[in-house]
Structures are given as C-alpha cells and as structure tokens.
Amino acid sequence: MKSFKIEGTDEKIYVEKTEEGLPIYMWPNLNKKNFYMTLNVRYGAIHTEFKLKGEKKFIKVPNGIAHFMEHLMFYMPDGKTAHEYFNNLGSIINACTTHDFTYYEVFGGTNFKENLDYLLDYVYTPYFTKENIKAERDIINEEISMYNDNPDFRLITTAHKCLWHKNKRKNLVSGTKEDIKKITIQDLKIVYENFYHPENMFLVITGNFNPSEAVAIVKQNLAIKEFPKYTHPQIKDEKEPNKVVNKYYEENDPIKNAKLKVVFKVVKSNFKEYLDDEIKLYTNFILKSNFGITSTLHENLFNNNIILNPLDYSVSIYENHLTLMVGAVTNYPDEVIKYINNTFANLEVEIKKLNNYKKTLLSSFILTFDEIEPVNSLIQDNLIAQGVELKDLLKIIKSLNTEDLNKILKKLTLQHQSIVVFKPQK
Numbered sequence: 001m002k003s004f005k006i007e008g009t010d011e012k013i014y015v016e017k018t019e020e021g022l023p024i025y026m027w028p029n030l031n032k033k034n035f036y037m038t039l040n041v042r043y044g045a046i047h048t049e050f051k052l053k054g055e056k057k058f059i060k061v062p063n064g065i066a067h068f069m070e071h072l073m074f075y076m077p078d079g080k081t082a083h084e085y086f087n088n089l090g091s092i093i094n095a096c097t098t099h100d101f102t103y104y105e106v107f108g109g110t111n112f113k114e115n116l117d118y119l120l121d122y123v124y125t126p127y128f129t130k131e132n133i134k135a136e137r138d139i140i141n142e143e144i145s146m147y148n149d150n151p152d153f154r155l156i157t158t159a160h161k162c163l164w165h166k167n168k169r170k171n172l173v174s175g176t177k178e179d180i181k182k183i184t185i186q187d188l189k190i191v192y193e194n195f196y197h198p199e200n201m202f203l204v205i206t207g208n209f210n211p212s213e214a215v216a217i218v219k220q221n222l223a224i225k226e227f228p229k230y231t232h233p234q235i236k237d238e239k240e241p242n243k244v245v246n247k248y249y250e251e252n253d254p255i256k257n258a259k260l261k262v263v264f265k266v267v268k269s270n271f272k273e274y275l276d277d278e279i280k281l282y283t284n285f286i287l288k289s290n291f292g293i294t295s296t297l298h299e300n301l302f303n304n305n306i307i308l309n310p311l312d313y314s315v316s317i318y319e320n321h322l323t324l325m326v327g328a329v330t331n332y333p334d335e336v337i338k339y340i341n342n343t344f345a346n347l348e349v350e351i352k353k354l355n356n357y358k359k360t361l362l363s364s365f366i367l368t369f370d371e372i373e374p375v376n377s378l379i380q381d382n383l384i385a386q387g388v389e390l391k392d393l394l395k396i397i398k399s400l401n402t403e404d405l406n407k408i409l410k411k412l413t414l415q416h417q418s419i420v421v422f423k424p425q426k
Contacts, residue, residue, distance in 0.1 A: 001215060008362075008394035011369050013379065014211045020222045021199035021230065025379050026214060027206040029372065034109045035207035036372045037116060039123050040380055042202075043069075043195035044100040045175075046168035049236035052194065058236050062182040063168075064140075064175015065191055067097040071136040072188065073104065075127045082122040091115050099169050101384050107373075112209050113217050120221045126192045128185050137180055144174050151255050151422055155327070159261045162246040162418040163323065166238040170245075198222065199230040204379045207372035240320055242267050244418040252425045257308055258333040262340045264324045265416040268317070271408065276317045276385065277396050282408040283324065285357050285400075287313040289349045291326050297343050306332050306339075317385075324412075333421050344414055351402050361397045 003014045014026040045066050051058045073095070074082045086093045091108035104123050108115045147153050157172060164170035174180075205214055244265055271279050291297060291313045301307040312327045324344075330336045368374045382390045 001211065004391045006391050006394065008398075009366060009369065013390065016211075016215045018198065018219050018222055020225075020227055021197070022218065022222065023202040024215060024218060025202065025204045025383070026209075026211045027372075027375050027379070028209055028211050029206070029369075030208055032208045032372055034107060034372065035112055035115075035205065035209045036105070036107050036376050037119060037203065037205045038103045038105045038376055038380060039119055040101055040103040040202050040204065040383070041196055042101050042200050042384070043191065044098050044102060045171065045173040046099045047195070047235055048168060050194070050233040051236070052231045052233055059190060061187045061191060062175065063171045063179040064173070065183055065187055066102055067174050068136065068140065068180055068183050069188060069191060070095045070097045070102050070104075071140060072128055072132055073123055073126070075129075075132045076122060076125060077127050082118070085118055085122075086115070089114055089118075093119075097173055099173060103380065109208075113213075116205075116214065116217050117221055120218065123196070124222075124225055126189070126196070128188050130185070133183070133185065133188075137183075140174060140180055141177050144172070144177055147172070147174065151253050151259060155259050155261055155420060155422055158249060159263050159325065159418065159420045162249050162420060163244050163263060163265055165241050165243075165245055167240045167318065167321075169318070193228065194231050194233045197227060197230045202383055204376050204383075206376040206379075242321070242416055244416050246418060248419050248421075250421045250423065253422045255422060255424050257329050257331055258421060258423045259327070259329055260333050260337065260419065260421045261325055261327045262337060262344075263326075263418045263420075264344065264414045265418070266322050266324065266413060268320050268322055270411040270413060274404070274408070275396070277393070278400075278404070279322060279408065280315050280317050281361070281397065281400060282405055283315045283322065283412070285354065285405065286347060286349055286409060286412070287315060287324060287326070288357070289353065290343050290347055291340075297339060301328075301330075301336065301339060306330060306335060311340075324414075333423060337419060337421075341417075347409060347412065349405060349409060351405070354400065354402060354405060358397055358400050362394065365394060365397065 001014055001016045003012050005012050011027065016024045043066055048063055048065065049058050049060045076082065082093060086106065089108065089111045091106055093106050095102065095104045104119065106115050106119050161170050203218065242265065289295060291311045293310050298311055302310070308329045314325050316323045326340050328336045368378055379390060
C-alpha cells in the first residue's frame with residue numbers, strides 16, 4: 001500500500017489499487033467516531049455521446065440518463081432496496097449526479113465491514129426492470145417540476161443555456177421530462193456496462209477505520225464478482241465556440257425582487273502557462289477584490305439599498321473556457337447591471353490583500369481536516385478535476401504572487417458576455 005503526505009500538514013493519504021482496477025484513497029483518523037465512504041463513477045450528465053474502442057460510430061443516449069441510473073442503482077434483485085439494508089445498519093446513504101461524475105455515499109459509525117461490502121454489492125449489481133423504471137420516472141418528473149419552480153435554480157440553468165452552444169452543461173443534470181421518457185433498459189445497460197467498471201471508478205474512505213482492513217474487504221468483495229474487459233469509451237469532443245449563445249435574456253416571474261446573473265465566457269488558452277488551480281485561485285481573488293463584501297462596489301450598492309443581499313460571485317474552469325459569474329438580488333436590475341459592467345471594465349486588485357487571501361486559503365485548507373466529509377470531497381473533487389496533485393495544493397497556494405496575479409488580470413478578455421434577468425411580474 002502506498003501513501004503520501006499532504007505538504008504543510010501532518011495528514012497522510014493511503015492509496016491502493018485492486019486487481020480489477022479500482023483505486024482506493026483513504027484518510028484514516030481514529031479521533032473521529034464515524035466513517036464516510038464514497039464510490040465514485042467518472043460518468044456524469046455531459047457524457048451522452050461516446051464510442052467504444054475500435055468502433056467508428058458514436059453511441060448517443062438520452063440526456064438525464066446518468067441521473068436516472070443513479071436512482072435505479074438502489075433496487076436489488078431480492079425485491080428490497082439498498083436504503084432498507086443500510087437503515088437496518090443504522091447508516092445514512094445517498095447518491096448524487098453532477099455534470100462530470102456520479103457518487104454513492106455511506107455515512108456510519110458501526111459495522112464498517114458490512115457497510116463497505118454492501119456499498120460495493122449494490123453499486124455492482126445492476127437491476128433494471130420496466131416496473132422500477134416507471135416508478136423512478138414518476139419520482140424524477142416530480143423532481144424536475146420542483147426544480148422548475150425554483151427561480152434560483154432556473155436562473156443558473158438559464159445562464160448556462162445562454163453560454164453554451166455545444167457544451168452539454170447547457171442541459172439539466174436531470175434531463176427534461178421529454179428526455180427521460182426516451183430512456184430504455186437497453187440505454188441503461190449500455191451505459192452501465194461501459195462506464196460502471198472498476199477502472200472508471202474510485203473509492204474514497206475517510207474517518208475512523210483501518211486502511212489495511214478496508215483494502216482487504218474491498219479485494220475480497222471484488223474477487224468474487226465478474227467484470228468484463230474495460231472498453232475505454234471515448235467521449236465525443238465537440239469544439240465549443242468562444243461566443244455566447246444569447247447576450248441578454250429576460251423573463252417575468254412570480255418573485256418579490258429581481259434576480260440577475262452577469263456572466264463572462266473567457267477563452268482558457270489565454271492562460272496556457274498556468275495550471276487550472278492557479279487560474280481559479282487568481283481569478284477568484286480578482287472577483288473577491290472587486291465584488292466581495294469588503295469591495296467598494298458592494299459597500300456602495302448595499303449601503304444605498306440598491307442590492308438586498310451581498311453580491312455572489314464564482315469562477316468555474318471547464319475544458320476550453322472559464323466563466324466569471326456575478327449575481328445580485330435587487331429592485332433595480334438595470335442599474336446594478338451597469339455598475340457590475342463598469343466594474344468589470346475597470347478591474348483592480350489590492351496587492352496588499354493578496355497575503356491575507358493566501359492566509360485565508362491556507363487556514364481553510366488545514367481546517368478541512370477537522371471533519372471527515374470535507375476531506376472526502378477534497379479528494380473526490382481533486383481526482384475528478386485531475387488538476388495539481390492533492391499533496392501539492394498547499395504549495396500552489398503558497399506560490400501565489402503579485403507578478404502572476406497582474407498577468408492573469410491582463411489576460412482576462414471579457415468581450416463574450418451573457419446577462420440573465422428574472423423580474424417580478426407586474
């Protein structure tokens with residue numbers, strides 16, 4: 001079993017890989033009472049077109065299938081569900097699908113072996129029937145209706161539709177009701193057989209447990225299962241244009257105050273000499289300086305009752321682009337948009353605050369190891385993003401400097417913008 005130390009801390013991550021190809025990442029902490037485990041699949045909502053090794057044609061499956069699969073995995077051939085089994089153990093389970101991956105989680109305090117065994121058992125036991133598909137289709141339809149009734153959720157999803165031409169992040173993770181009507185047992189089998197393979201998955205365990213025992217449990221469990229040869233499916237790569245789909249979108253909603261998002265789509269190739277983690281940290285600092293709670297803009301808007309809540313801001317890094325997003329709740333959306341755009345046109349950074357920013361990041365990183373779930377998520381997100389190695393994250397934070405900050409600032413080309421506004425119905 002290999003291990004590596006997180007630089008700048010006393011924390012150690014253990015790593016093992018089974019013969020079937022499943023990597024296991026473990027952070028044991030015997031000072032904790034509980035354990036938390038996630039079985040992760042590198043398959044998410046954007047992976048709807050792919051071809052198999054040696055094949056020429058791409059296979060296309062309906063949008064929303066990754067999320068649909070997540071729901072169906074809890075059914076077992078004995079007529080019970082995974083929920084029933086884990087409830088009897090006193091453990092909490094759930095699952096989540098994102099655009100990039102799907103994970104199945106277990107949180108417990110006792111019966112470590114039984115919990116780990118059954119997590120592997122139910123995820124590696126596909127059981128798709130017409131009855132189960134119909135039942136979950138009805139449940140997911142209710143979820144979609146609930147999302148459609150949430151203006152904050154729709155604001156974000158509308159912003160993505162305005163940004164992306166081909167990038168499948170423009171689609172809902174759940175798919176639409178029309179999408180999930182199209183999902184068949186054959187579609188589910190194709191996805192499961194090609195993506196739910198140990199070589200396309202990884203297991204993360206954090207908390208109170210013994211790494212050697214965990215590895216022994218996993219190896220014993222997988223040894224009696226049969227896995228086909230991994231097909232190495234190739235996801236269709238579609239070139240995303242730099243321009244946005246829609247520069248301005250507005251609708252009237254049954255809401256009390258207007259909500260808006262101002263988003264810039266920036267070409268990632270502008271920052272070739274920088275790692276994704278570096279781009280994100282620097283651009284986040286730039287947004288924090290200009291739109292954060294201590295910024296001049298925020299104080300002006302908030303103190304004059306032009307915005308009702310602090311401005312929200314975020315940076316996202318994708319395959320070929322990054323997005324800078326600023327949002328507001330206000331009674332004066334047109335006025336706020338002018339202020340935000342004017343600030344973007346004159347971005348500034350307070351160099352003297354960079355050291356404080358670094359200290360905050362370092363402190364936040366170290367405090368992550370106070371709880372088992374954030375550590376699990378840290379490992380999980382790092383493996384999905386495939387950025388700088390986890391052990392070197394602190395090194396990246398410590399290396400932030402004013403010279404590179406100014407270079408990043410100059411490379412932020414902001415000509416591709418989309419604005420989404422939801423206004424109260426008159």
